[in-house]
Amino acid sequence: MITKRKNFKDTTKELFLKYTFIPIVVLMILFFFFTVCIFRIKIMYDTHQAGTAISESFTNVENSYYKEIERMAHLPIVTTTLKTHLYNNRVYEEFYNFNNQQRVKSAFHLINADGVFLASTTPSDSSINGYIWRDIIPRMHKDPHGILMETNTMLYPHGKTTTFTMGKPVLENDHIIGYIVFQLYEEDLQHLIFGGSADIAVITDDYERVIATTNGIVKGLMNKFSVNQLSDHRVEMKGQHYYMKEVRIDDRNYRVYTLNSINNSSLIIWIYVLFMVVTSGLLFILVQKLAEKMSSQNVQSIEKLLGAVKQLKQGDLQSYVRIETGDEFEILADQYNDMLDHLNELIQKNEELSNLRRINEIRLLESQFNPHFLFNVLETLRYTMLTDKGKAQEIIFSLSRLLRYSIENTSQNVLFEKDLNYIFDYLKLLKMRFTDRLHYKIEIPEQIKQTYVPKLLLQPLIENAIKYGYRHQTHLTLKIGAVIRGNDIEFTVSDDGSGISEAKLIQIHDKLTYAKTAKQAIGLYNTHRRLVLLYGEPYGVEVMSTKGQGTVVKVRMPFCEGDFSDVQNTDN
16 A cells, blocks of 8 residues: 655644644633633722722812812901901902812802801802801801811802812901801812713712712712612612722712623623634634645745845845745845845945045045135124124124034035025125125026035135135126036136136146145135046036136036026126
8 A cells, every 4th residue: 555645735734733723722712711800800990990090089179178278267368358348359369379270160158257258259149148158157166177078069050060068167366257168069070080990980978978970870869879789899770780899088988989880891791702703713714724825835935045046146136035934944044134235245345445535535625614704704794793783683694504504414415505595695795795896696597406516516616706806906796607508507607807817727727637636626626626526527617717807617517307497686
């Protein structure tokens, strides 16, 4: 009899199904019991936490009012108002300064010993005032040095209801001269206990009278807390079963009851059971699919590695392979990728080493700055501050923008529009120095403003035009322009100065042609060398001049083609 041998793929699939089914069954059973227990524990925990949080909040409110009523009872302004019927506005101010900071707001009454309401924050109502005088005030007499706290419900004309009252007599030489009454609003007390992790929250006094609740079904006769107690922590109301936790507030004999529905948790448990049944069926189908996929995964891993090695042999240095099987194949793939990373890193380092000298030369050229300009501007500022402070302020603002831009550590390729703003500030400062002896005109197409150029491209050329243009004359006109020629930009900086002699012009051309070191790279040579290093020999600076007529400097660099816009002219 010939036995058919299983291949690696089929063996892996069989083992996967065998050792996956048993854990799934055990997991579902444990998950069911865990779900039941966790919901019970969660209900108990949420109920307890809600009760603790509410008791702390209510205690804080009660303590705040307790301290405030003690404070106000000893305020000289309160005593003065009770004796003279004056300055009740100061009493109102004291109350509102306190009340506006409280989560639970209150109504306030200041009553003298004759029953006259000297200050009240609610509309006058004879029935409410009578109730306070007949029922609340007499109970304060039982303990003149203490504070009365009791539960009572009072509906005010403005539609608000108070459920908790605090009062204290005001004494002078142990004689009662008046009374202070705070009545806390029910709506604010409800907001205090609403929104927690309990379905129903209730605050009662030591006689089980409800001070505040989030659900009126807990109120019985005489506004007392009423539920059907089934056991220590289980109650029933209107066919619904609840888990209940009681928290007592120390020293006050108040109670906080928090209730969470057990019926809802039972429904959620059965929903989870149904979910597990459906999930188990889907999971079994999914396991079969995964077993098929996993069994073929290892074969694919070997094929991926062989394919990547073949591509590398053909010169593809980006032939990375990605295997995420979590086994030896993944380790082998990671080591192969690490080897490829090291190879690419070595190649990249060789390229960087070959470019290092050129990059350092460019940075050295870009770092130069003419201090004479700064000195002249400061001299101009010194004199201007004595004659025109407004103009001096403009000089300071322009100079600060210019210096900030020239030293900011950003990319050395910038929008020409930003460089043009620098030129505007530069020329503006020169204009303030030379006044009517300097005129300049700028004509730059909008399209060129949106291209990128080396930072401070034209600044050395403008500086040279100013420096040499005034040597043999007192007035100078400077023109700055740009045009697009094919795939290049041609900038021009021209002046009507005394020009350059033919011999000097030949010398300048020779230096521009043969300048190779950073030591010569100042002014025109700086700009020319930067362009040659960045873009190649066809680009750079060209100088044309006629003795006695002026000088034109052209700067040529590559341009990325785009839409054309109107030309902006600026004439000064």
